Amino acid sequence: MGFSTILDIIGATLIGGLLLLTMNRLNQRASETNIIYGSDKNLQLEVVQLADLIENDFRKIGYCEDPAKISDSTNIIISADTSQIKFITDTNRDGNLDTLEYFVSDTSALSMTKNPRDRILYRKHNSAQPINISSDITYFYLRYFDALNIEISSPVQNPRTINYMEISFKVEDSEAYNEEYSEAYWQQVRLTSRNLRKR
Numbered sequence: 001m002g003f004s005t006i007l008d009i010i011g012a013t014l015i016g017g018l019l020l021l022t023m024n025r026l027n028q029r030a031s032e033t034n035i036i037y038g039s040d041k042n043l044q045l046e047v048v049q050l051a052d053l054i055e056n057d058f059r060k061i062g063y064c065e066d067p068a069k070i071s072d073s074t075n076i077i078i079s080a081d082t083s084q085i086k087f088i089t090d091t092n093r094d095g096n097l098d099t100l101e102y103f104v105s106d107t108s109a110l111s112m113t114k115n116p117r118d119r120i121l122y123r124k125h126n127s128a129q130p131i132n133i134s135s136d137i138t139y140f141y142l143r144y145f146d147a148l149n150i151e152i153s154s155p156v157q158n159p160r161t162i163n164y165m166e167i168s169f170k171v172e173d174s175e176a177y178n179e180e181y182s183e184a185y186w187q188q189v190r191l192t193s194r195n196l197r198k199r
Contacts, residue, residue, distance in 0.1 A: 101124040115138070
């Protein structure tokens with residue numbers, strides 16, 4: 001009877017230990033899933049907000065409440081490259097021409113984060129200080145096309161030839177979970193402004 005009791009105790013201890021290990025792994029898995037999905041949700045939200053801002057600004061390229069202020073000789077797009085664009089618009093619909101510029105920093109601007117690829121996406125309005133609109137950008141790429149849908153090489157030498165643009169960007173977490181960074185990607189193919197062709 002004594003030997004059987006010892007075996008029962010050892011067996012119960014082993015089974016209890018296995019159950020504790022299983023529950024610990026399930027808890028770790030649930031925490032990991034919660035962190036990953038929470039991070040993905042935040043990145044998706046950031047992508048949507050950023051895409052809304054960019055689309056809104058880019059669709060108003062060349063727009064002015066007072067159309068007489070934009071002549072046929074006005075350079076609506078001032079400069080354009082794969083990671084930078086500067087253009088004329090009327091941001092607050094007051095009839096005055098404004099300039100908007102989008103550009104990204106290099107990776108050294110966020111050297112304090114663990115992600116080696118993240119950069120800052122800036123939006124500059126007229127001569128004001130550039131505003132950081134995203135610190136999670138790891139990829140921001142602009143492509144330009146002429147009226148025949150032929151890609152224009154960057155930097156664009158003659159911005160007046162631009163008829164269409166393609167915008168792509170990717171955001172990633174600044175901190176990794178298990179050496180993996182959550183990411184979200186957005187692309188707008190063939191974006192154009194109604195006022196881009198008024199040259």
